[in-house]
Amino acid sequence: MLEIRNLHARIAEDGTEIIRGLNLTVKAGEVAAIMGPNGSGKSTLSYILSGREDYEVTEGDILYNGESILELDPSERAAKGIFLAFQYPVEIPGVATMQFLKVAMNEQRKFRGEAELTTPDFIRRVKEASARLHINPDMLKRPLNVGFSGGEKKRAEILQMALLEPKLCVLDETDSGLDIDALKIVADGVNALRSPDRAVIVITHYQRLLEYIVPDTVHVLYKGQVIKSGDKSLALDLEANGYADIIGAAA
Amino acid sequence: MNMQTAITMTAAETALVDAYTAMIGELPGEGAVLSARDALLADLKRQGLPTRRVEAWHYTDLRALLRAVPAHDPSAFAQRVEPLVAGSSVLSVLNGKADVKTAPAGINLRSYAESLVEGVAAADLIERDTDDAIGRINGSFVRDGFEIEVPEGTVLEQPLELQLVQSAGQSHSRFPVTFGANSRATVIERHLSVGDAASLVTVVSDLILDDSAEITWIILQQQGASDSHLAQVNFDLGANAKLRLFIINAGGKLVRQEIHGVTTGEGADFQLRGINLLGGDTHTDVTFTLGHDVPNTTSKEVIRNVLFDRAKGVFQGQIRVAPDAQKTDAKMACNTLLLSDDADFSAKPELEIFADDVQCGHGATVIDINPTHLYYLRARGIPENKARAMLVNAFVDEIVEELEDEGLIETLETIISAWLEKHA
Numbered sequence: 234m235l236e237i238r239n240l241h242a243r244i245a246e247d248g249t250e251i252i253r254g255l256n257l258t259v260k261a262g263e264v265a266a267i268m269g270p271n272g273s274g275k276s277t278l279s280y281i282l283s284g285r286e287d288y289e290v291t292e293g294d295i296l297y298n299g300e301s302i303l304e305l306d307p308s309e310r311a312a313k314g315i316f317l318a319f320q321y322p323v324e325i326p327g328v329a330t331m332q333f334l335k336v337a338m339n340e341q342r343k344f345r346g347e348a349e350l351t352t353p354d355f356i357r358r359v360k361e362a363s364a365r366l367h368i369n370p371d372m373l374k375r376p377l378n379v380g381f382s383g384g385e386k387k388r389a390e391i392l393q394m395a396l397l398e399p400k401l402c403v404l405d406e407t408d409s410g411l412d413i414d415a416l417k418i419v420a421d422g423v424n425a426l427r428s429p430d431r432a433v434i435v436i437t438h439y440q441r442l443l444e445y446i447v448p449d450t451v452h453v454l455y456k457g458q459v460i461k462s463g464d465k466s467l468a469l470d471l472e473a474n475g476y477a478d479i480i481g482a483a484a
Numbered sequence: 485m486n487m488q489t490a491i492t493m494t495a496a497e498t499a500l501v502d503a504y505t506a507m508i509g510e511l512p513g514e515g516a517v518l519s520a521r522d523a524l525l526a527d528l529k530r531q532g533l534p535t536r537r538v539e540a541w542h543y544t545d546l547r548a549l550l551r552a553v554p555a556h557d558p559s560a561f562a563q564r565v566e567p568l569v570a571g572s573s574v575l576s577v578l579n580g581k582a583d584v585k586t587a588p589a590g591i592n593l594r595s596y597a598e599s600l601v602e603g604v605a606a607a608d609l610i611e612r613d614t615d616d617a618i619g620r621i622n623g624s625f626v627r628d629g630f631e632i633e634v635p636e637g638t639v640l641e642q643p644l645e646l647q648l649v650q651s652a653g654q655s656h657s658r659f660p661v662t663f664g665a666n667s668r669a670t671v672i673e674r675h676l677s678v679g680d681a682a683s684l685v686t687v688v689s690d691l692i693l694d695d696s697a698e699i700t701w702i703i704l705q706q707q708g709a710s711d712s713h714l715a716q717v718n719f720d721l722g723a724n725a726k727l728r729l730f731i732i733n734a735g736g737k738l739v740r741q742e743i744h745g746v747t748t749g750e751g752a753d754f755q756l757r758g759i760n761l762l763g764g765d766t767h768t769d770v771t772f773t774l775g776h777d778v779p780n781t782t783s784k785e786v787i788r789n790v791l792f793d794r795a796k797g798v799f800q801g802q803i804r805v806a807p808d809a810q811k812t813d814a815k816m817a818c819n820t821l822l823l824s825d826d827a828d829f830s831a832k833p834e835l836e837i838f839a840d841d842v843q844c845g846h847g848a849t850v851i852d853i854n855p856t857h858l859y860y861l862r863a864r865g866i867p868e869n870k871a872r873a874m875l876v877n878a879f880v881d882e883i884v885e886e887l888e889d890e891g892l893i894e895t896l897e898t899i900i901s902a903w904l905e906k907h908a
Contacts, residue, residue, distance in 0.1 A: 283863045311865035323860045327878025327885070333861070336874065341865035376882075393864065 241292035253457035269454035312344035314400030383410035420445030440472035499553035516606035557653030580655025596629035629657035636664030652681035677708035693725035723749025747781035762795035791827035
């Protein structure tokens with residue numbers, strides 16, 4: 234589903250290279266965890282996948298279902314099924330949450346040549362998905378993310394993911410700032426989306442989230458490269474021994 | 485002297501003086517009213533229209549900008565339209581003439597033409613100060629409007645809509661409105677234009693809020709693309725009175741909206757929210773002065789401007805705090821979204837504080853669309869131009885949403901979206 238080949242990327246504004254020859258393959262149905270110390274390029278990778286224009290790809294390619302996505306803008310990537318759950322979802326005053334959800338769902342449908350949702354159908358979908366995520370309906374009456382707690386913001390991200398039904402889900406430190414109850418709710422939300430035709434990339438610092446979202450593969454990112462890949466036991470290993478040994482072995 | 489004046493008069497000044505000569509015989513009122521009109525016109529003749537050398541008009545050179553004044557057109561036809569909010573009581577002024585049906589229950593009402601004929605209106609026909617060009621023009625030519633009294637303790641459940649519809653020519657209206665103690669009401673002052681003919685519309689609303697009255701006054705200005713609109717709201721707030729003034733400018737070629745207020749009772753609160761949607765080759769000026777004259781009064785002003793094309797906008801905001809007006813709390817903000825390199829906005833905040841124990845602040849920002857917000861919306865599959873439009877809408881809708889009345893919010897947001905869609 235996703236194949237990243239020898240990717241090099243830098244910050245557009247100052248040219249700082251962050252991703253330096255990254256290779257990664259994620260198959261349909263797979264849950265891949267990406268771990269790594271601070272500054273290794275994890276969030277940058279997620280932004281690059283989503284098409285954020287603050288970063289420039291200088292070499293290599295990103296293939297999604299066999300096609301390069303480098304020329305696609307963020308909305309086209311999203312409509313093709315790539316979803317990034319943000320580490321820090323932004324507050325947008327004046328944009329009503331419900332209106333935002335409806336526009337996003339319908340714009341994606343339009344892009345794919347599908348009919349727009351009727352209002353009752355839309356409301357039914359939102360109600361069902363938010364109930365599963367224990368989201369208070371009052372939260373949806375507020376402007377997008379405005380005044381939401383950290384946990385509410387993360388749940389709102391997973392709600393968007395559930396409603397938009399993406400094919401490739403990228404979760405950027407979705408566990409940060411969550412207490413254990415919220416973590417379980419979010420993990421349940423993600424697990425409910427696991428399916429043979431969908432891939433999930435979980436970016437995290439901690440093994441804790443991976444107890445609830447059990448990965449098929451684990452990749453260690455360091456200085457913009459994947460320096461080690463393994464199965465879920467690699468995450469336990471990192472938890473017990475830290476990154477030093479792996480970084481030492483790779484150097 | 486006279487010759488010199490005649491030589492320097494602009495086309496608009498000449499047209500105003502000629503209009504006075506042509507119309508004075510049919511304008512309502514005699515005696516003191518007529519003398520008051522004559523005095524105002526004499527000042528207009530002597531001073532001419534204000535130029536940028538007059539400080540209050542520095543950013544709006546009325547003499548240069550007001551190119552022509554269309555003659556009064558008695559044959560022009562206009563009719564009342566559906567109210568903005570269903571269920572409102574409508575008081576129409578059609579091409580400057582009050583269309584009196586029945587007074588809505590609970591309020592006392594008469595046409596301003598009657599007040600002029602009876603002569604009681606003479607006291608209104610004065611200038612605020614030597615720079616009061618709007619009061620001067622309006623007072624010289626005022627033909628009609630409504631004098632309204634909302635009695636003490638009256639609660640109007642439905643909005644009252646003052647509907648001014650202009651199709652051609654010029655019109656000059658006044659609305660002296662007294663809100664009795666503890667009264668509650670929402671008033672919508674709505675300016676509409678039909679057809680493409682250029683119009684000049686002037687309007688002066690004088691609001692008096694007695695103690696503990698709580699009033700929302702909404703001005704929705706949607707004049708035509710070739711219209712000139714000169715408007716003034718004056719208000720006086722008694723003890724614990726609350727006035728929320730919402731102003732939306734979404735039309736007109738040349739617009740000056742003045743707001744002049746004083747707090748005269750302790751505990752009074754004034755809230756101004758303004759939205760200026762500016763496009764084309766237009767000039768729009770919102771000028772605001774507020775005197776905190778007694779202790780313990782509060783005010784907050786938030787102005788949001790969106791500019792396209794070659795539009796020019798101005799906000800002047802002056803807050804004065806009298807020497808004994810301790811514990812005044814006043815805040816003013818003017819935020820501008822400039823969406824064209826050729827558009828231009830001038831903001832001039834002024835604080836004149838003569839008391840020492842007060843909180844006063846002002847801020848003015850000029851911004852572009854927040855790129856992080858734009859990216860977030862795009863990352864959810866919303867194409868860039870649609871995402872941009874959503875964020876421009878959000879910038880002004882945030883203000884509208886403070887209105888609390890859901891029906892009114894929805895109506896105003898629809899008007900704003902339609903305007904933005906047309907101009908983006």
